[in-house]
Amino acid sequence: MVPDYLTGLIDDLKAELPTNRPVVVKVVPMTRAYGTTSLSARGRITICIAAGLPQDQAEDTLVHEWGHAMHLDEWEDHGDAWGMYQAQAYRILEQRRD
Numbered sequence: 001m002v003p004d005y006l007t008g009l010i011d012d013l014k015a016e017l018p019t020n021r022p023v024v025v026k027v028v029p030m031t032r033a034y035g036t037t038s039l040s041a042r043g044r045i046t047i048c049i050a051a052g053l054p055q056d057q058a059e060d061t062l063v064h065e066w067g068h069a070m071h072l073d074e075w076e077d078h079g080d081a082w083g084m085y086q087a088q089a090y091r092i093l094e095q096r097r098d
């Protein structure tokens, strides 16, 4: 179940910083990470956010993972491309928090 505050952020990210593939965000029980981003064989991006996080941490995690979703073709974990996209996604979150 994705909470409303994440749904709103997802909508803003899709509108202002669109990924080049369809993206689905799920909130699921996780023990070893706050979030993951993966690409399915059918070309769909799935972002998983750990269930039970406080709102600000869930939002920060989604921004982090959105940075990965923006450059899955050139995966280098937390390199320059990820950092640039993560910063752009973070700005969108900051606009919502203002």
Ligand SMILES: [Zn+2]
Pocket: 064, 068, 077, 078
């Ligand atoms: Zn990461």
